[in-house]
Amino acid sequence: MNFALILFILVLVTGLAWLVEKIILLPRRRQMAKQILEEYDRQLEQFDSVTDSMTATRARLHRDALQQPWWLEYSANFFPVILVVFLLRSFVVEPFKIPSSSMLPTLLAGDFILVNKFNYGMRLPVLNKKIIENRNPERGDVVVFRYPKDESIDYIKRVIGVPGDTVAYLDKNLTINGQAVRQTPLPDYFDEERISYAKHYQQTIGNKTNAILNSPGAPSFIIGADDFPFRDQCTYSNDGVVCKVPPGHYFVMGDNRDNSADSRFWGFVPDRNLVGRAFFIWLNFSHLKRIGYFN
Incomplete structure (x- = not known):
């Protein structure tokens, strides 16, 4: 329950x-x-x-x-x-706690965040039926959603592809509708959880700029992709994956690219599973200065 x-x-x-x-x-x-x-x-x-x-x-x-x-x-x-x-939790904002490092370096495990529940339309609580339309998720938005394979679990990822987009992630390079997403190198990032360094880049998707991580030793190909609805819209190869996003669905990825279970592995996020847009860190007991808005 x-x-x-x-x-x-x-x-x-x-x-x-x-x-x-x-x-x-x-x-x-x-x-x-x-x-x-x-x-x-x-x-x-x-x-x-x-x-x-x-x-x-x-x-x-x-x-x-x-x-x-x-x-x-x-x-x-x-x-x-x-x-x-x-009423506040159902229609205005809802608090969540980040459980893992899949959104590093944007979000750390232990971050307490706020999620805007009205950005993507007002939904009836429990039933999750949309009753008032608002804007749709945009590329680059950080969204919380109910995990399609177990809707009792909430996930948080970044929207990479919207309905109709063709998303390619090949050799750890991201392309959307044939346009390469430029990655600007940043100083290597030290992952305290894994006690190792990761390649650190800045990228811009849509009008949103954020940082991402890549692990040099991780393979480019996708290991252990599940069977999921519209899987025939994805083509897997030794270089990675190319997916055509179906209507009413979204392709999402974690910013910590080689340490994130996301659409590359378990498929697309239906619009009905959206909870809201994450926008603010209000507490982290291990990093008390981590308070504020994020991209």
């Missing part, structure tokens, strides 16, 4: 408790409190004066009569907070 479904169930349960409290239970307790105080006031009429202790007792009786049952304190009272979290 995914977190969105759990949160949705919590909204329903706490919302029902909140509604029952406001419409039925609270009015009953108020009526009962009124009756208790009226009876207590009648008893006080036999005394010539009202002491502080009598006044305190009256206040306590009123407070006890209005006291919520314990189950309401842990349900109805949390409904507004849970509802706000649900």
Whole structure:
């Protein structure tokens, strides 16, 4: 069961408790409190004066009569907070944690990021059905999506090809629609996780510039490509792979090119699997200065 479904169930349960409290239970307790105080006031009429202790007792009786049952304190009272979290997470932004190094050097394992949920259209939570159109993903966008082979898992990659594109990744060189994506060499990158250096390049896809990594010792050909929908749109060779992106799908890759399981291996990302566009790092416990926007 995914977190969105759990949160949705919590909204329903706490919302029902909140509604029952406001419409039925609270009015009953108020009526009962009124009756208790009226009876207590009648008893006080036999005394010539009202002491502080009598006044305190009256206040306590009123407070006890209005006291919520314990189950309401842990349900109805949390409904507004849970509802706000649900709405923000479903339609505005959602936090994620980067689990691996497949997006190095752009994103590090342990980065906490924010994902814009509205960029690619508003979708119904849980059902993931788009109800409001917005823009489509563009080449170079960093996107979070539900992994096509197991939709309970969220992946993050960079969009390389949009519907209709022909993407070629041959001899570790990227070509989109016959146009080579130029790679400008940067100083070698030290991968702390693998304790090794990788070739470091800057590339521009569309209007977005980002850095990528290549491992010199890794082969160019794709090892262990799965069977996937529209696999016939891809041609594998000793040099790499060439794919024609089908309608309603996207070709994605990790920036850490030789250490990323992506569209080269498991296929295209359907539009319905998109979660949103990643755009901001808000925390990394191991690198506290990693806060800000990224390409």
